[in-house]
Each structure stands twice: as C-alpha cells, then as structure tokens.
Amino acid sequence: MANTVLHCDCGFEASAADEGDLVAEVQRHAWEAHGMALSHGQALLLVFRIELNENARGAIPPRQTTEGGTT
Numbered sequence: 001m002a003n004t005v006l007h008c009d010c011g012f013e014a015s016a017a018d019e020g021d022l023v024a025e026v027q028r029h030a031w032e033a034h035g036m037a038l039s040h041g042q043a044l045l046l047v048f049r050i051e052l053n054e055n056a057r058g059a060i061p062p063r064q065t066t067e068g069g070t071t
Contacts, residue, residue: 006050010034022047 004022005015012029016022026043030036038046 004047004051006047008033019044019047 003015003017005013006022006026007013008029010033012033014022014025014029016025023040023043026046027038027040030038030043
C-alpha cells in the first residue's frame, strides 16, 4: 500500500504508509473528533470504501456524447 491520505468531511486528513497505521489513525480520529468508537473492522471498511471511491473517480473517464459533451 502506498502512502494513502484519507479526508474526513470535517477537514481532518489521515495519512499512513501501511494499512494498520491508517486504520489506527481513523479509529483515533473517529473517537476524538466525532465520539465514534469504531472497531478495527469498521475502520478498515471505511479505508477500503474511500480508496475504492478515489480509484473509481480517477480510473473511468467521462463518456463522450455525439455532441462532444459528457454524460
């Protein structure tokens, strides 16, 4: 896993070079900033969901219409 940066809606950014550290950072932030006690599995799921969303945004270019716009 490359150094990954996750962005929270509150403006916080979590960054770590490995999955375990990133999950721990997400758990810590969720508790300290939002009062949410996340299990390791819940935090890991959040990490994966964010990574999938970011990869999906960058991997698929917008489809072109016949008028030259995008759909």
